[in-house]
Amino acid sequence: MSKRLAALGAAFLLAAASQAAAQAATAPHPNTRSTMRNDVSLELLGKSALYTFAYQRMITPAFGLEVGVSALGGSTSSGGNSTVVFVPLGAKMYVIPKDGSLFLTGGINIVTATFSDGPFSDTGSGTFGYAGLGFEFRSSGGFMIRGTAYGLFASGDYFIWPGLTVGYAF
Numbered sequence: 581m582s583k584r585l586a587a588l589g590a591a592f593l594l595a596a597a598s599q600a601a602a603q604a605a606t607a608p609h610p611n612t613r614s615t616m617r618n619d620v621s622l623e624l625l626g627k628s629a630l631y632t633f634a635y636q637r638m639i640t641p642a643f644g645l646e647v648g649v650s651a652l653g654g655s656t657s658s659g660g661n662s663t664v665v666f667v668p669l670g671a672k673m674y675v676i677p678k679d680g681s682l683f684l685t686g687g688i689n690i691v692t693a694t695f696s697d698g699p700f701s702d703t704g705s706g707t708f709g710y711a712g713l714g715f716e717f718r719s720s721g722g723f724m725i726r727g728t729a730y731g732l733f734a735s736g737d738y739f740i741w742p743g744l745t746v747g748y749a750f
Contacts, residue, residue: 626743
């Protein structure tokens with residue numbers, strides 16, 4: 581009789597544990613990209629050479645659109661100056677619906693440059709593409725960190741370049 585009671589108790593505990601695990605798996609996690617659909621971030625290195633300020637909006641829990649901006653500039657002692665502005669437009673697709681997830685990213689980077697020094701002045705623009713594989717983690721407080729390995733490509737050439745992003749999700 582005690583063996584039957586122990587077996588019945590063990591079966592009850594297993595059923596209760598599996599029910600709790602199933603509820604935890606199907607319950608929405610309070611800190612996923614579905615509840616914190618926006619993020620702002622600063623990427624060091626990455627798709628815009630030195631840094632990028634970016635905003636991302638999740639369209640679905642697994643797919644987000646991103647826009648950013650980066651500007652580099654300087655001047656010379658003779659009064660000339662130069663400015664280069666990067667505007668990356670892209671998307672991210674997350675592989676795992678958890679706070680920590682691998683993701684694939686890709687898009688284009690619009691580049692404009694202005695140069696003026698003495699009698700010389702020129703303006704140009706162009707684009708290059710980027711694609712990358714990375715990992716993102718979002719904490720329960722909204723802190724976010726991403727590491728990405730990018731392939732930057734234009735005119736048949738490519739360059740591998742890393743990026744490290746820190747930001748806040750809300």
